[in-house]
Amino acid sequence: MNSDSIRNTSESYRENQQVADLIFYPNLILTEDEIKEIATQYQINPIELTSMPFSELILKYNIDLKPYSEKRAAELGKEYGFNFELRKEVETAFKKEGETFNIKGIEINKNINIPYLMDGRLPETGTEITLTDLFAEANNLTVGSKIEINGVNYTVVGLAYAPNYIYPIISMKSPLYDYKTKSAAYLTEEGINTFKGDKVSFFIGHFIDGIPSTDVLKEMKNDEAFKFIALGSEIITISSVDLEIKADKVISNVFVTFLLLITAIIIVLIVRKRINGERKQIGVLKALGYSPFKIANSYLVYPIIISITGSVIGIIFGYLLYPYLLNFYRGYFNIPFVKEPLNIYYVIMVVSIPLIALVLLTYLSCIQLINKNL
Template identity: 25%
Template sequence: MILFLKAVRAIWNNKKAYLSCVVLVAVAIYMMVAMGSAAEALAEASERYYKSNRLADVFANVNSFPASAVSSLAQIEGINEIQARLVYDARVNVPGNSKIIWLRLVSFDTSYEGVSLNYPDITGRPLEHENDIWIGHAFLDIHSLEVGGSLDVIIEGRKSALNIAGMADSPEYVYAVRDPSDLLPDNEAFGIAYIGALDLAVLLDKRGLYNDLTFSLDNGYAFDDVKEALTEALSPYGLTALYAKEDQFSYSMLNTEITSIQAMSLAVPVMFTLISAIVLFLMLKRVIEQERTQIGALKTFGYKNREILFHYLLYGLVTSVLGGALGVLLGNMSVKYLIDMYTEFFTLPDVRETAEPSLAAAGMALAAASGAIGAYFGAKPALRLAPADAMRPPSPPLVKGDIMKTLPFLRWLLTSRGSMSIRNIQRSKARSVFIVLGIAFSFGIMEMMCPMMTMMTDMIVAKYEYIQAYDAKLSLRQPANAEDAARQAMKLPGVTMAEAIREMPVEIRRSNRKTGSILMGLTPETQLYHIYDDETKQTLPFPDSGIILNTFAADELGVAKGAEVMLKTAWNEDEIPVIVRDIVHQNMTSAVYMDYDTVNNMLDLPDSADSVMVRTTDMEGVKLSLDDTKNISSIEDTYSAMTNFEQMMNSYSSMTWIMVVLGTVIAFAIIYNSATISLSEKKREYATLRVLGMHINEVCEISNFEYWLLFTIGCLLGIPFGRFMLGAMNEMMKTMMENMTLPPDVPLWAVGASFLGCMTAVLLSNLSAKRTIKKLDMVEVLKERE
């Protein structure tokens, strides 16, 4: 008990140093409990949801598939169930709302036959009247709609009133974005609704036809087993997409998010508790040196090694358990908010909002283990001390090898004080390495996170100003004559320029490597779209023939300029060889480019366009006048897209700052603790120097020079480390968002900012060291027996 009191008092007397360990452990366990619980809850809820609502295994989009042919698909080996639907994106007419709002209408078999896959969670009455719909609750809430009310939509150019019979959320749209390039769900601009299959068929005039098919597979079968047969069976009906559940956008986004939260909830705690354990090890090592005579006395009294070891383990345990408890408490308190934040983006039912007790227990165990391990290795030398030896002062530390002999030129460069600094580093190799790695790590985090914001802005500016110079892009339902389409578009309000383009999905192959992209056929004189390279900041010359690939596609295929690739679109049976004329690096666009006429000639198509790009001074007018246009399938509004990205940037910005602050805290914790330990070791030396007649600043120079030198090495290592982490982040973003990458170069200002961040940590630590040196009581220090 007395020894316990001694440990608590010792920690209290040195609270600043131990506090940084408490903070490190608290952050670690907080991340583990809060993020780990959030990941578990999301994983559990999604697994339950997908299972109970039977999310399909395979998804296909076709232009038009006859109901009579559905049963033939069931013959394909491995196919278990088939769900055939009509899916249509209708414009919603919300008076006074300037956004382009879409409602995805999904046909629902009201006879309840065959609706066994992708079953929505429904509340409300059945779809029993004409044009009854069940609508997603997020869309309903944001537009202040009510069950029993109605909603006007524009279908095939005609306004139709839909009756809200209830609410329905679908397992297919947990992450509800209209197009993967939207990145973030916008519940105001996009919603899902279920409508009676016959009603939608009538509204679209597509009775007996489907454009969306989903399949479940027999046990033991995978997507690859049915892919070829399904491609063959669906191609004649205009197959535009065929993919497995794993590639379904909502499913994949949720899975990637859960995986990344899980990874973070494991990696950060391990890293932070490791750092804390090392700091504790260094501190305990010093405590043992300082309390040498006390240990001798305790042993002389008859205390056993085990008891003495346990006493010093308490230093680590009290610190880490305190940090762990704080982390568990904070984690418990914030799980709900964290889950609320995730469910803003992911519409999942029944997500548990409490911390996972097993994670709290694991967190406490990890905290205790880190404290015990750090303290054990630090305190181990106490076991070897014989009581008689412990009562004698230790011999001066042995200097093994002399860096001044290895690098004799240092003698010419350095004063005696400089030599002291260099040898201090040599004397405490492990601690020096720890400081260098700590600075490198912090520098890396800051270097990676600092430029995020401007990188995003640069990427957005590049995409929406240098590449897409249009205000809106109107996608046509059916290809139309280019000149006619552009002429019609020029008649829209405020339009000053209109250009028709070809735009279609394409599969590109090089030997056995394949990739998918969007092929854009542009006219050479285009002023509304530029093949701008984000890396070279140059617009590439237009290809007379051949294709310009983006770097994603080129990397996937492993091709360079001049190579031949094979193209396959919905318009050609056999693959067509094309030469790669150039490769363009675009961070947020994944299109490939060809000349407009070359595309039409290559595919043997008439002079027709799929989309029209316009520049307008009256976007509202354009939107309103398009309400009645039957052949417009979608409108891409540049301004709204930019606003969406800005929202996304804002959601990233808090994370960015948290990481930057954490980086500085880690740097400070490592440097400050190491400096405190180092100061306590060198107190006697510094007091001697003061007695010799050195000014405070001269003594400080010794410790400052040591830390600035380690800082320089740390920063030099941090630069490539930050780039490496940025690369890793890029890979993660590529996995999450196929058409997005970060610029590979870290801007110079970010290096400067990281440098300043770490420098602040060193400066603060050096200032604190100066204060201690200033307060050194020479008489007391020199009187003490080391």
């Protein structure tokens, strides 16, 4: 597994599951006609309508503003070219055998942040639940098992990945992810409404024709029609994998370059010692008409053997450690990584780059030493 493989898997996963490009909530300013419509629907006293703050009326009459929020969201979606869905989540915690468990209940979305099912199905009733596969595996849960959450028994009907939690911050109170005690959980609308915990609702969006220009994104950030909006890298539960890929690539490139440089220095020192020890033989060869270039060829066996041997050992170790590295990334990122076949392209690159670099450096060093000392 390498950074390119992780990036390709992540991009494919996000595209297939229609992962959200933005999270937002519209700035809900009702028109006079909408206020009159609400007053008529909820039979609000005209005196109260003029004397009482509207925020108090919402609480007193339990006014549902969802249709008006969706109307504003639809207007914004049409203006900026994105589809949207309302997202409901509930964060809860419970104790079991002295251990604290955190569950993020998520209402199932149809077109954005589509769940990636590994086994079973999505919930259909209020007492059914779909969990992440690593959490289920760590707690000996399978499809058909029962799990009690805050006094309510749920039937596990499926195992899935949650695409909006690629980096699974399940609890803001305890943001570090531990797949053994933290899990996203899919529930029906009925299940979400009865799920005990801290509830939150917001809209998620996915651009229809791809990510727009920087100017358009800046315009959206400054648009007062959004009460709040998070775009791209601001959605840390999704974008963090990109930051990890970039960091891993930089670290691996620096490490490989440093290792190659150290190896080259060691080979040059070995060759230099051999050349100094064989000065007489080299002098004879030069007297017989051999050029420094031909003499230098005889010393290339060192970089060839070292680079090929090191590359083969590295490939074998990498192949043997691959399953463990795969499990590490699965525990860190909520992405369905699968074991890939040995990539011939990378095998060729791993063997050829060190071989060419070390042979070239050794060859030039040999010529320089032969011309200088003899």
